[in-house]
Amino acid sequence: MPSRHRYRKKSGKQVRSTSEKRKPSGSPTDSLPPKTPRQLVQSTIQMPSVFTFEASTPEQTAENQETEPVSEKQHCDQNQNLSQDSFSMNVSANQKDISYPSTIFNFINDASIDILTTKLSRALMLPQLQDKFAKLFESVAKDLIEGLARDIVQPLKQEIIHLRHELEMKTDDLEQYSRRNSLRISGLPESKEENTEALVMEVLRDLHPDLTASDIDRCHRVGKKNMDRNRQVIVKFVSYRNRHKVISNRRMLRQNRSSVYINEDLTKHRSKLFKLTRDLKAKHLISSTWTYDGRVYVEEQPEGVMRVILCESDLDKYR
Structure with missing residues (x-):
């Protein structure tokens, strides 16, 4: 088979043209x-x-x-x-x-x-996937919030309730202490031009003969006027000693003034408790009830144990 290469003579030898020389390469793929x-x-x-x-x-x-x-x-x-x-x-x-x-x-x-x-971006823009993602996010957020409420909020809520109850009790004690020199008189006839201090002194001298007008700091009726009933009179004494002597002899009023009653000046909370204990006595669920220095006492049986009532839950055992 004849060769396709062209040759030229030079110095008696057949050599390949310089332009036709094969390019050296390290591997067949380089060419x-x-x-x-x-x-x-x-x-x-x-x-x-x-x-x-x-x-x-x-x-x-x-x-x-x-x-x-x-x-x-x-x-x-x-x-x-x-x-x-x-x-x-x-x-x-x-x-x-x-x-x-x-x-x-x-x-x-x-x-x-x-x-x-x-x-992926186009798939996430589909309305169906957006709705599913919104529902999933809502479910996860709801579970997370419920977990936080159960683990953190609920204990804090219970602690707040407890602290609030303690604060109310301490506030009530301070208010009751400020009323320790006062008494309330119920059943005194009321008129338009009455002298409240004279009416009070007339009643109190039956219980404490040595009492004078200077022993009374002030006295006045409380509440709105009502034509159907007489309003109470609050009396504040100068000293606790005179107040205590009057409240100790209040049973003597039953002899001359059976329609007049003298009680301690209680706070709103303690007045409510005393009303509940009187209702229990009326139903014969307890033997007796009374107040002393602003505290409400009950007696389950005659000559039995006396108990101090501080809140309504203390009366649950008698109902």
Whole structure:
């Protein structure tokens, strides 16, 4: 078969033209024309061998740029030689690693991420998914709030109730202490031009003969006027000793003034408790009830144990 190469004589020897000299290469693939990124990806997927990704260095780029261009005829000869050596390349393919620039695979990776991100963003914009996400968020938030209310808010609420009760009791004690020198008189006839102090002194002298007008700090009726009943009179004594002597002898009023009653000046809370204990006595659930220095007492049985009533819950055992 005649050779396709052209020869020229020089110094008695046949040598190949300089322009037709074959380009030296480290591997058969260096003489192939450059491939596009798509062709590289396709060929990479089809090859079963193991790949090693190496980034191209500036020295390799400069070396590739300094290589001489290959003529069309030389390119055909190279393709023929490559076809003849394909079998040997396939045999050695499993033993050698083929290197490709890592930038190509980074490009593919970035493109895949962009596509997945776009599809996920579009999927999240669907009304059905938005409704499901809203319901799920509402359910999780509700469970979280209920857990916080159960673990944190509820104990704090109980503590607030307890502290509030203690504060109310202490406030009631202070208010009752401020009334320790006062008494309330019920059943005194009321008129338009009455002298309240004279009426009070007339009643109190029956219980404490040595009492004088100077022992009374002040006295007046309390509440709104009512034509159907007489309003109470509150009397404040100068000293607790005179007040205590009067309240101790109040049973003497039953002899001369059976319609007049003298009681301690109680707070609103203790007045309510005393009203409840009197109702229990009327139903014969307790033996007796009374007040002393602002405290409400009950007696379950005659000559039995006396108990102090501080709140309504203390009366539950008698109901």
